[in-house]
Amino acid sequence: MAKQTPAKQSYVPPLLDLFRQYGYDGVSLSKISEATGLGKASLYHHFPGGKDDMVATVLNTLDRWLQETAVDALDREGDALTRLGRMGDRIRDAYSHGEKPCMLASLMLGSAKDNFQPQVKAMLERWMGAIAAVLIQGGMDKALAQERSEEALIAIQGALIMARAMGDAAIFERTMERLPEQICR
Amino acid sequence: MAKQTPAKQSYVPPLLDLFRQYGYDGVSLSKISEATGLGKASLYHHFPGGKDDMVATVLNTLDRWLQETAVDALDREGDALTRLGRMGDRIRDAYSHGEKPCMLASLMLGSAKDNFQPQVKAMLERWMGAIAAVLIQGGMDKALAQERSEEALIAIQGALIMARAMGDAAIFERTMERLPEQICR
DNA sequence: GTCTATAAAAAGATAGAC
DNA sequence: GTCTATCTTTTTATAGAC
Numbered sequence: 570m571a572k573q574t575p576a577k578q579s580y581v582p583p584l585l586d587l588f589r590q591y592g593y594d595g596v597s598l599s600k601i602s603e604a605t606g607l608g609k610a611s612l613y614h615h616f617p618g619g620k621d622d623m624v625a626t627v628l629n630t631l632d633r634w635l636q637e638t639a640v641d642a643l644d645r646e647g648d649a650l651t652r653l654g655r656m657g658d659r660i661r662d663a664y665s666h667g668e669k670p671c672m673l674a675s676l677m678l679g680s681a682k683d684n685f686q687p688q689v690k691a692m693l694e695r696w697m698g699a700i701a702a703v704l705i706q707g708g709m710d711k712a713l714a715q716e717r718s719e720e721a722l723i724a725i726q727g728a729l730i731m732a733r734a735m736g737d738a739a740i741f742e743r744t745m746e747r748l749p750e751q752i753c754r
Numbered sequence: 755m756a757k758q759t760p761a762k763q764s765y766v767p768p769l770l771d772l773f774r775q776y777g778y779d780g781v782s783l784s785k786i787s788e789a790t791g792l793g794k795a796s797l798y799h800h801f802p803g804g805k806d807d808m809v810a811t812v813l814n815t816l817d818r819w820l821q822e823t824a825v826d827a828l829d830r831e832g833d834a835l836t837r838l839g840r841m842g843d844r845i846r847d848a849y850s851h852g853e854k855p856c857m858l859a860s861l862m863l864g865s866a867k868d869n870f871q872p873q874v875k876a877m878l879e880r881w882m883g884a885i886a887a888v889l890i891q892g893g894m895d896k897a898l899a900q901e902r903s904e905e906a907l908i909a910i911q912g913a914l915i916m917a918r919a920m921g922d923a924a925i926f927e928r929t930m931e932r933l934p935e936q937i938c939r
Numbered sequence: 940g941t942c943t944a945t946a947a948a949a950a951g952a953t954a955g956a957c
Numbered sequence: 958g959t960c961t962a963t964c965t966t967t968t969t970a971t972a973g974a975c
Contacts, residue, residue, distance in 0.1 A: 610942065730912070743904075
């Protein structure tokens, strides 16, 4: 299963940037054209399905990233606190230390919601599952571990919203620093 | 300062519902026309400034609600735990027990962000200030109280996002039940 | 694989009658 | 205060040349 259109991948970063900041409905083809440097017709060449196609491509890339970077950070050596801290570092980079919103959250607003909610849900479930596994491996009760992994994602998502609303990325940074101990407590 | 156009207020509920669920860019005048039963021209009669005008009106109503309902719940008798629980009850109703997103968060995406961020920030600041005041009155250190009030809003916003993404309003309900003790701990 | 040109639909906005 | 009609701009999408 080699990539069918490798070029598509090179447009993911600008697309991610647009969709996470403006949401599905706030992104027009003109904006995309400007951000990618491609004409509208070229965009439809790479993404015949239009915006939906683009979002799906970005989402698949994020899905892979989540597995290969965030979940991977949890699977390496160290105790639970160390592993969660390592994941936190990668998460912080991914969100530009609180400067950029989460695409998964952005997609849950507007006309795109129903279309992408199942995949978003699946991604968040796998993420929570990986966090819970670390806690269980560290000796925590299973039910509690699941509750705590839910708390972790709530804290991340909430901190991103608040940082954006208050115009203060430090809110996110503080939250991420507290996170490992908050979860392992 | 009597109301200049009392009729405007009657359109706030459907407008709130639209903007919180679809965000600024996801709401078109046609949708608004359908939801309110008013023709486009009539909408411009009440809101000469178009969508911006409507959002501003909704935001002002929310601002009043926040003061008269949420903050008011904190100002009544009882210890900190009781007061926070009372506020939580009103907040839960306002978000339909986790079924509906927060308009403040929805506005922080898309083209509307820069326009309304200052007012959103001011509203969240007053809210946090009121929570912190309760904690301080209950004997908590001021700096800690401010940290905890920030945590509270992070939990509320994050729980709303996660509930929506997972299609499970219970996530929000669980979070709100934990909240008073989490904050007073 | 990219472009220009263009079509078709939707969105934002206003004029003017009632 | 509401409507119909109309206008302008923007958006989505496609055809066809290079």
